Amino acid sequence: MGPTRSPLAAARELGPAIRAAADAIEAERELPKPLFETLADAGLFHLALPRALGCPELELPTYVQVIEELAKADASTAWCVNQGAIFATYAARMPRELARSIWIHPPRAVVANSPAPTGQAVVAPGGYRVTARQGFSTGCRHAAWVAAHCRVLENGEVRREASGQPEARYLFVPVAEAKIVDTWQVRGMRGTGTHHFAVDDVFVPAERTVLSATAPLLEDTPLYRVPRTLAFASGDAAAALGLARSALEAFSELAGAKAPRGLGLLRDQAMVQADVGHAEADLRSGRALLMETIRDTWAAATAGPLTLDHRAALRLATTHAIRLAVQVVDRVYNAAGVTAVYESHVLQRQFQDIHVISQHLQARLAHYELVGRHWLGLPIDEARL
Numbered sequence: 448m449g450p451t452r453s454p455l456a457a458a459r460e461l462g463p464a465i466r467a468a469a470d471a472i473e474a475e476r477e478l479p480k481p482l483f484e485t486l487a488d489a490g491l492f493h494l495a496l497p498r499a500l501g502c503p504e505l506e507l508p509t510y511v512q513v514i515e516e517l518a519k520a521d522a523s524t525a526w527c528v529n530q531g532a533i534f535a536t537y538a539a540r541m542p543r544e545l546a547r548s549i550w551i552h553p554p555r556a557v558v559a560n561s562p563a564p565t566g567q568a569v570v571a572p573g574g575y576r577v578t579a580r581q582g583f584s585t586g587c588r589h590a591a592w593v594a595a596h597c598r599v600l601e602n603g604e605v606r607r608e609a610s611g612q613p614e615a616r617y618l619f620v621p622v623a624e625a626k627i628v629d630t631w632q633v634r635g636m637r638g639t640g641t642h643h644f645a646v647d648d649v650f651v652p653a654e655r656t657v658l659s660a661t662a663p664l665l666e667d668t669p670l671y672r673v674p675r676t677l678a679f680a681s682g683d684a685a686a687a688l689g690l691a692r693s694a695l696e697a698f699s700e701l702a703g704a705k706a707p708r709g710l711g712l713l714r715d716q717a718m719v720q721a722d723v724g725h726a727e728a729d730l731r732s733g734r735a736l737l738m739e740t741i742r743d744t745w746a747a748a749t750a751g752p753l754t755l756d757h758r759a760a761l762r763l764a765t766t767h768a769i770r771l772a773v774q775v776v777d778r779v780y781n782a783a784g785v786t787a788v789y790e791s792h793v794l795q796r797q798f799q800d801i802h803v804i805s806q807h808l809q810a811r812l813a814h815y816e817l818v819g820r821h822w823l824g825l826p827i828d829e830a831r832l
Contacts, residue, residue: 454505457489458516465520472523472638473796476631483589486524487555491517492531495678496538496550497666504670507678507748508741511685518689522800523638525689529682530585530639531557534594536675537617539666541657549592549619549655559590559622559644562808564615564659566597566646570606574652575599577618582630582643593625593644594618595651596659608661615659618651625649635799660830669748674832677758680765680809681741687772687804688734694797695726698779701794707784722782726775733771740764758832759818766814769804776801 452460464485471479478486486492494510496502505513510532518525535558538546550556566579579595587593594617599606606614628643664671670678702713702723713719740760747757780787780798787794804810820827 454489454491454494454503454513455509455516457491458513461485461489462516462520465517465524469521469793469796472521476637477588477640478524478527478586478638480589482524484555486528487557491528492555492557493535493550494528495532495536495670497543497546497668497671499543499666500538500546500551502551504668507670507673507681507745508738511681511737511741514682515685515689515692518686519693521638522686522690522797522804523636525686526636526639526683526804527586527589529679529686530560531590533675533678533682534558534560536671536678537594537657537662539664539668539671540662541665542654543665545654553591556591557586557589558592558594558619559584559587560594560617561596561644564596564598564613566595566618568595568597568599568616568618568651568656570599570601571650574650574654575616575618575656577620577646577649577651580628580643580645583641584644585639585641587622587627587642587644588640590622592619593622593646595620595625595644595646608658610661612661616656617659618656620646620649620651633803635796635801635803669745672748672752673744673761674753674758676809677744677761677765677832680762681737683804683807683809684737684765684768684772687769687801687810688730688737690797690801690804691726691730691733691772691775694776694779694794694801695723695730697793697797698783699723701783701786701792705784705786713782719782722778726778729771729778730775733768737764737768755821755829755832759821762814762832763818765809766811769807769810770812773801773805773810 468479468482493502494505498504514525514529561581561584568575568577577595599614608614626645630643631641705713744757744761747753783794817831
């Protein structure tokens, strides 16, 4: 990223190149190498790394606009950037030299991860021996590292932290020492390359690990006070909104050209006009709620730790933005008629993409219940906030 080019400007300037690569992204089920290198060289995977490492440590309100802009060009690309960038916030919870060795020293370094601690890290002299087969590892084919998420075993038993909970760690394994297992055979978000990876009895030195849930902040600045799950959710919601905006624009273009069965242009039909009005209202309201809540969250984070009220509000805003984005895409997909079922039309890909996003953890309808319980004063699982 040039010294005078902002991340948001970089994302906008890359839009045409990303759109031009869309068919290759879909066919290859990953970011094509030239596109990945362009994104990495623009610094987009390092937007959330600490300023202490010479990186942007971008404010969250600006960060989500970058992801939204990328998603207007291609949702899979935006998703890959968000996953890589937000996982890199672990750098704020480890010594700076370790963080540099993972994200800065290897060229174009991205870490692919897995959310659940299903692997095993057996204590060994100087470190751990890691065995894992883990899924949902977005971008693992362009990653420099995979972060195996493991329970720690010592003397045949799960080691526990001082709190009594099982100790879980991310252990950073060079991708050359892991096997990528081709499992991402899906209908949407194909370009994220969210495959499984396998690690078989690989040694990882103790210093190249981090507690996954309880590592203390060493860089105590506003970005890192936002719970990681909510930072991920913020980017995911922005990706959904960017995709929905692009779908609405694609439909508007179609409506000005398509005249089904001699009934006149779609855009001249009252039902279509109403559909566009409803879609615009949903999209604008979802985005407004998300951006207002993120700005409020950021203001609170600059003052100190977030309260549960702040976290609940952000969980609600991210979930609701995604659900509204789904409604927008569904509405214009239905209005487009049979044109939208062809793989050659962008609305087909956008329809498939938004419905994969809607199945993701961050879009769960159960989040409405979670925040409702909180605001009714009932006990909740705070880890979900």
